[in-house]
Amino acid sequence: MPAASLPVARVAVDVPLPHLDRLFDYLVPETMSADAVPGCRVRVRFSGRLVGGFLVERAAVTEHAGRLAFVERVVSAEPVLTSEIAGLARAVADRYGGTMADVLRLAVPPRHAATEANALGATAPDGTAPDGTAPDGTAPGPARAPEPEPEPGPWARYPAGPSFLAAVRDGRAPRAVWSALPGPDWPDEVAIAAAAAAAGGRGALIVVPDARDLDRVDAALTARLGRGRHVSLAAQLGPAERYRRWLAVLRGRVSVVAGTRSAMFAPVARLGLVVIWDDGDDLHAEPRAPYPHARDVLMLRAHRCGAAALLGGFARTAEGAHLVATGWARALAADRPTVRQHAPVVRPAGEDAELARDEAARTARMPGLALRTAHDALAVGPVLFQVPRRGYLAALACQHCGTRVRCVSCAGPVALAGPGQPPRCGWCGARAGPACASCGGTGLRALVTGARRTAEELGRAFPGIQVLTSSGASVLGTVPAGPAIVIATPGAEPLAPGGYAAAVLLDSWALLGRPSLRAAEEAVRRWMNAAALVRSGPAGGSVILMADPALAAVQALIRWDPATHAERELAERTELAFPPAVRMAALTGPADVIGEVLGSASLPAGAQVLGPVAVQPPGPAVQAGAQPADDTVRFLVRVPYPAGTALAVALRAALAERTARKEPGSVRLQLDPAELI
C-alpha cells in the first residue's frame, strides 16, 4: 500500500549509463514512509535487478505515464545526501559531461553501518528506527556560546584582510584570490578565516593538497577554535573513523571541516566559507570520472550557496588570475613593502648562458655563489636544496655528442639507480648498452641529477654536516633548527622551525623545460613553495635559483610577484585560446567513433574542433620508432567560456546516444584537462 502522504519517491539510481542519468519515480510503501526521508539510501528494482540509489525528494504525484514500482528497501533513514550536495552533484556532472551517479560516488562515502548506529547523535538506545530525527533544531551539539570576534592577527598585514574577515563573519560572500605572504603563517590565516565564519554562525570548508598541509591546518584550527570544533577528513583514516567524522559533519555537530580533495563534497551545514590552498597542485584534480577539480567544485559551491571563497597560495594560477580578471573575485595581497619585509632575498646563480655552455659548471650544477651562500647559511641554520627529481642520475646523455640515452627496445628514459649500478631503462627495466646509439661513444654524463646523487655530492662538499633527504615515499615533516643540509623534491620540503637560513633551487631548467602548457606556472609555484620556508630577507634568508634571470618565471620569484606572472600566463593563454580563457573538451578514443560523436553532437555556437592528434596507447611499452599501436586519437573542442556547460552537456548527450544503441568503441570525455600538451 502506498504511503498516505507524498507517496512518490524521486530516486537518483546508481547506474553508470549516461542515458539513464535522471531521477526515476517509485512508490513508497506506507510501512517505509517514516524512514524514506529525502537524502536517504534506498534499494530499488531497476530493469529487473536490485540497485542502490538516493531518495532525492518525496512528491505527491508522478510525471511518469507508466506504472510505478515500489521502493524495495530503505537502507537507512540517515539523510546522507543533503539537498545542497544533490544540487551540487547535478551541477558538477553537467559541468564535466559526466553522470550524477559518478559524482555521487565521489561525494557520499560508503556506508559504515556500525558507525552510523553507534555515532554520537544516534537515536534511542533501544534500537528502534530513528523516527523523523531533526538534523538541526534541538540537536545535541554544543550550545552556541557568544563567539569572540576573530582578531585579524596575521591578516592585518594585508590591506584588505580585516575587511575580508569582517565580511565573512557578517554573513556576506566576499571572494578573494589571496597571495599569501611567505612564511609559516598561512595555516593560521586559514584558521582565522574559518573562525570568522563560525563566529557568524556559518560553516567553513577548507581543502588542501596533501596530508602534511592538512596536519598544519588541523593544528591551527585546534589553536584558534579549541578542541572538538572542527574535523579533519583525510584519506588515510580508516573507513569507520572517516565515516564517523563525516557523519558528525552531516549531523551538524561540527561545521568547520578541513580535508584533502575528497572533502570538497563534505555536507557542511550553513556553508559560509570555502577555502582552497595552493590550487595549482595537481593533487586537487580528481582522477576518477568525471575528473572534477577541487577549485571548480568549491567555487561552484560558494556561488550556489552564497558562501565566501578564499583561493590562496604563495603562487597564483592562471585560473586564479582569471577569477580576478572576470571580476568574480578580488585580489587579496599585501603591499610591496610588506612583501619585501617577509620574502627571502632571491638571487639567480650560474649567470645563465655561461652555465648552459660551461661543461664543468653544468656537471657540478653548483656555481660558486650557491656553494658560498650555503656555506655561510649553515653557520646559522638549515639549508634546503630543492631537486626536481628523486633517484640518483635520473637522465643520462652521451658524453661526446650530448644525445639523450634512450632504451634501445622501448625508447624509455635510461637512468642510474645508484652508485656503481648499471644504466637501466625506467620503463621496461632493460640494461642499456655501453655505446651511444648516435655516435658510438661510450662515456655518459648526467642530464638530470636526482636527490640521492645530490645528497652524495653535498655530503662530500660539506663534511661533518648532517644531510637529510625528503622525497617520494619517505617525506620528513620537520627538520631540527640547527645546521643541516636538507635535500627535498618539490612538494616534499620539510618545515624548519624558524625557517631555513637559505635555499638552493637546483636544475631549475628541468622544471621550466617541461613540455607542458603550465611549465612556467608550475615552476614558479614549486619555487615559491620552497622559498616560502626560508627566513625573510631582513632576517638573513636567501634563495639561490639556478636559472636565467631574464626569464619571466625567474623574475616572478626574484621580485616575489606571483600576481603579475599569473596575469602574464593568463594573457598568453587568452592569446592561444586555451583554458582558463576558454573551455576545452578533450575526447580520447578511436578516430572514427569520435568523428561520429562530433558529427551528431549539437555543439554550441562558436565551437572549434582541433585534431586529431595520435595519442600514445596507455602504458610505456611503445616500440622505438614504431607507429602507435592503435588508432587512438584525441580531439579537442573549445568554446567561449560561458558555453562550457553547454558543450559538456552536448557531448555527453552524443556519447549517451551511442551507449544507448550499444555501439562499440569507448570514448573518454574530459573537460579542461590539466595537461593539454
Add this chain to the structure above:
DNA sequence: AGCACGCCGACT
C-alpha cells in the same frame, strides 16, 4: 549494462 519482447531455422 541486463533483460525484455520479437520474428526465422532444426528438433521431439
Add this chain to the structure above:
DNA sequence: GTCGGCGTGCTC
C-alpha cells in the same frame, strides 16, 4: 507443431 537464435528497445 514447438524450442530457441540473439537483433532492437526499455529501464520508474
